[in-house]
Amino acid sequence: MTAYIIRRLLLVIPTLIGISFLVFMLIALSPGGIGAAVRAQAGAQSTSSLGLQEAYLEDRYGLDDPVIVQYLRWLARISPMKFGTPDQIDPTGAVVRAPKTLDLPPLAGLWYAEGAVPGDLAPPDDIEIGETDEEKNLTYRAAANEYARERIAYIGASVEVEQALRSYAIANGMRHALEADNDLKLDVFKREGFDPAFPEYAEIVSAGTLSLEALQRARQSRAHLQAVFDARPYPRATWTILGIPLRLGPVHLATPDFGVSFSTSRPVVDLLAERLPVTLLLNLVAFPIIYVIAVPMGMLAAIRQGTWIDTLGGALVVALWSVPVVWAGVLALVFLASNQNLGLFPVSGLQDPDSSAMTILPFFNGEGVWQRGAVLDVFWHVALPVSCLVYTGFAILAKQTRAAMLDNFNADYVRTAKAKGVASRDIVFRHVFRNSLLPLITIFATLFPAMLSGSVVVESIFSIDGMGKLVLESINQRDRELLLANVLLVGGVNLLGLLIADILYALADPRISYE
Amino acid sequence: MVVDDLAVSFDNAGGPRIQAVDGVRMSVHPRQTLAVVGESGCGKSVTAMSSMQLIPRPPGRFDRGEIRFARKDGSRTDLLTLSEKEMREVRGAEIAMIFQEPMTSLNPVYTIGDQIVEAIRLHQEVKVTEARDIAVRAMDDVGIPDPAARLSAYPHQFSGGMRQRVMIAMALACQPRLLLADEPTTALDVTIQAQILELLRDLQAQRDMGVMLITHALGVVAENADVVCVMYAGRVVEYATVLELFDNPMHPYTRGLLRSIPKLGERADRLTTIKQIVDNEDEFRQLPRADDGVRPWWPWHDPPEDLVPNEGPAGEYALHRVANDHWVGLWRTEAVGSERQDAPDLQYRLADDPNAPSRTATVKTVA
């Protein structure tokens, strides 16, 4: 069995890679991209700043590379095995990488003589980064900031070149050099060359010259930064065991980096860590409730098959299932939470706003008034959302239990047990129920991953920020990093759920073996 | 155990009640094997299961009758009147039953050790370790090799024959007085069949146990039965000792059964069918005193003109002693009389009979 489990766990990795590849490609193909999400918030802006912003975003998130390169880069980031120069970790815990490379401006070489494009500069040899950690930090920070400014200036200059190329194309009837959304088709320019007679040509040349100067300056500060980086101002990010770095040649082990969410600029891991416990809380409370209520209900319906208990219970459960969660949530809010009606439950959130001042456990304070305590407060807040999550699950579980048990009531071994003299209660619980577990385990395998995708509707109505809303928001915002991390998480949990279900099958039914 | 005028009927949704058993009488004595023979649906399983109240009620219902049983403590009770709680004490401890399908008759999720121990601990106040010892001994008795190790094995790890042995071990673990075996070997192959039946015979001899063997195979009857009860359509049509039955079958149905077995050495183009025989009116006039109106009862014939039905249900039918050690199911005509009959009671055991030929001879008679 252990070999089986290990094999299954190892199979998770290629499955997840496949899923992430698919999702990545789908997002890449979908219209808009991140630029759209961020720009949609910004409102109307002048042309020049729009172009700059877009270029800036593309640069920051590496969106101008081909999709496959972006995918492989992402994959490299999330894998613990890393190649090449290790990153470093600064005192605040952020990862510091080697400075990014600079691309040439568009069509460099076409408007001035060959060989005038400056080459990459070698980093200076002797670089003083200071003695103490404090000094090293300051040196690096200054160098990083300088490079960032030069880089932005260079990007701005590149954008100017592009604008000039666009004006040239429009003025000279070269509409075919532009895509529908005004992107440049550079090979058209390469093919047709430039006619110096047109006035716009001079603009291209001047913008190009400025951009090359900006490139030179940017390259200089990059070389400086590279030198500072190579002098190792910070400790390396490689994992260590007892002080020995886990490194073998070009390969080393370091913490996987799930990236930064575009829409909020926060690390994806932080967002997940914020939302996951909420969803887990809701579901860990909901799960046992569903099972504890639905399974005995199903058992009772099976034992008393055909009587009014069976019919009534079945009808009730199906009726509950038919009520859409949206409506149920609103009803619960209006009738149970609003002070105009019953007002028994809170309207939103997970905690009372003053909960940080509350004690954890309930107690009676000086005047004998009962104080709720933070733990019970959370349960009180969670009561309505959990009820909305739970009632739909009753139907499936109760009906399945009933059906499985009815099947097993007619089994031969029940007859044998009766013939041995086993009491009917023991027959039901020990013999029949034990054999009816398999469908319940199957349901568990599907419910368990559903736990983590959460229930968007319940979370929206009760203003609880959980995984469901996170996934939905990441999709709406086309937030690629967050979406991929979510996909990995959901996929991983799904696979894990299936594995647990398989293990439970083996435990529940001795006929099943994985040897 | 004596079954006296048992009638069991079942609910039929949307139609009249189905009478599964109507006026059955038979008896089993210690160290005696009563074979109940008949085709599928004749009511033999229902009779056996009624004695342990294993018929689900509803839809089943005991219309009338008694099943008198002599318990270990000496008392005689009517099994049909016992409450569920009292019945549970009887089941397994006094009467045990084994079933046809050993594949599915054992609970697949528990080890056989668990299941046998469960059977033991239901009726005996013993600790788990003692119960396991008893279980090991029971398995040993039925011939399961290495029983101590097999205690923690699951049913699916056994072959069919082994499983039936386990069933028998489980059934006999509490030393019941009566074993009801409902077609125990029908699902097994022939060699295993012989082993199991031999096992049953040995155990019966060791423990003074009565066995009601339900089967539809006459070969099995010939090899194992002391007394035979032939049933058809919920009623007993013939009841005799085994030698008597095979030598002198009186009811046409029995004759049909016996004659429809192909015999080694006999050449024929067509097999004799039961229908051929029971459709033949002449066959029904072969009984002694046939002219007085003694006719074998047959549901597909019209009742004779001189029928004098009794008051009450099954009034047109009577199980009447026609000869020594031989009962036949008859139409209740004047000749038969209108009194109520008693259950046939034969204390016969072939093993004890000095005059009986060996079993193999009986077998030759049949095949």
Place this chain on the structure above:
Amino acid sequence: MESRFGFKDFVLFAMIVGIGLMVFLVIWQRDRQFTQLRSISDQLSQQSTALASLNRTLERGLVVSAPTASAQAAQASPSGRDESWARPGVPVTWPEPWGPANDPRDEPDFAMGGTLTEIFEGVPRKLTPFTLNEVYINRIVQEVICESLAMFASDTLDYHGWLAEAWQYDPNGLWLRVKIHDDARFSDGQPVTAEDVRFTYMDYIHNPEIEAQEFVAQTENVQDVVVVSEKVCDFLFKDAAFDNLYAALRFSILPKHYYSQFTPSQLNQSTGLAMGSGPYRFEITPSPANQWAPGQPVVLVRNENYWRDPPFVDRHRYTFIQDNVARLTAFDNGDGDIMRSTPNQTALKLSDPEWLEGHTARAWPNMRSGYAIVAFNCGERNGRPTPFSDKRVRLGMTHLIDRDRVNRDFYEGLGEVATGPFPPGQGDDSIEAWPYDVERAVELFAEAGWIDRDGDGFLDNERGDRFTFEFIYTTGSSIGPRLSRYMSDQCERVGIEVTIRVVDWSMLESIRDARDFDTLIQAWSWTSPESDVYQLFHSSQIENQGDNWIQYTNTEADALMERGKREVDANVRKQIWADLHRALHEDQPYMFMMQLPWLRFTSNRVKNIHEYPVGINKMEMYIPLENQR
């Protein structure tokens, strides 16, 4: 069955787990009490140090001096105030110091204290200033935690001084010298200096490592900020633009000593590093380890170090409920004092007299509300001109739609028919909206050449093309479905064929960039009393994927927009905007559909709430003693 894990074992196990959990919870509770005790003692020790230093200062003796002769001799100005810091030759503006437009301190039930709760309809993703351009950062951080150099007066929308005591604006619009108030202090007691202003603009907003790109665009024109003296700084602008003052005076000034301790990546990733000079602050000064994160309500306490008159209310609390029903329920329950409502909710509550006893439903347009439009593609679409390239057709469309009815049916009558892209007060408010006049519309279409020539019930032009267009709205638009259906009904009545298309918002960007549409529904909102429409309507913004994606060209309007952009004198500007308003009204590049008011529900427990052109002013509100919680 005996040998297995039985029910009794399970109960035992559960009990052990339960007891373990209880022990853990008790330990946690003790731990939390301990942390709270420690923070209280920290605060006490801080206060005692402050008191001690105050004592020492008093012991040394304070010099309360009259203005000396030298100070008077230098630059004695007509107003008698000290203008020694100003550049010569340019008049100094001494704006009104900002204060409540309706001062409630004379009210009989006035009291200090209480908690003011506002329920927002969305969750802010961050509160760190300038890292995200979300309305919630503006409402929670700006003017509450942080302050800017100047502020709009609630009622007149003039610039009133806040952190700035006075300023000098170059008549050519190229520089602005600002004098910061001598008393201005951050919430930790440190003074607000010119260095902080320079830091905010040059080292924070314009720092490429900090992701403040939206604010870079808004302060694009600020070339540099130069520190002249401790309390005086110069803003240098790239060129004269009418919103230079806005760019320099309306952004929160951040404390350098606080923000410079964080690396750019810490700031980018933070959610709640907000500290400033404002009347309220987070109870515990935020740090990366201890800051607000989404999922909790925001609680701000009164800044005891506030350098002006202390604010009235003790605490501000902000909770976030996205679902409309849940929000209204919470508000009715008394969990909130201010919330934004929907038109349906407003109409519902306005007819509920019992509710109106304890609450007020408000609807009013102001400089922060917005307007809804239908945008026409005034140029070519995929090489062919749309019907709307002719201004008569656009005007006809506007006449074809009964905007009053739209107001009644879709906005519960709470909006106002719009005539232009300007907030109330900027343009010419006397312009009358085009009336609903179907015959006039048909006339205009006929003038433009659209007549039913072949009797098929649809209008055609000379070439025989049918008058057909596509109406696009995005999924998630609340009025898109209904408005588009109403418009297509109206159009079909006069013989225009309309196809409706719904697209996802992400498609909208590429549709607009490619100018691949006929009409679009949009809504814009304003952020200041004067809205610059240059990006939207100037012809230079058509190329290069500019925001004039309706491809509107009008040389007269172009000239007006250019002049207005450069005009420094506010009165001259007002005239220019009025002319521009008229020109746009005649030309209808958009169908200016509706001015959408701000809709708010407020609780009557809170007093002195007024509906201003600037919005509402939380700093004026107070809570009488009996209503305080």
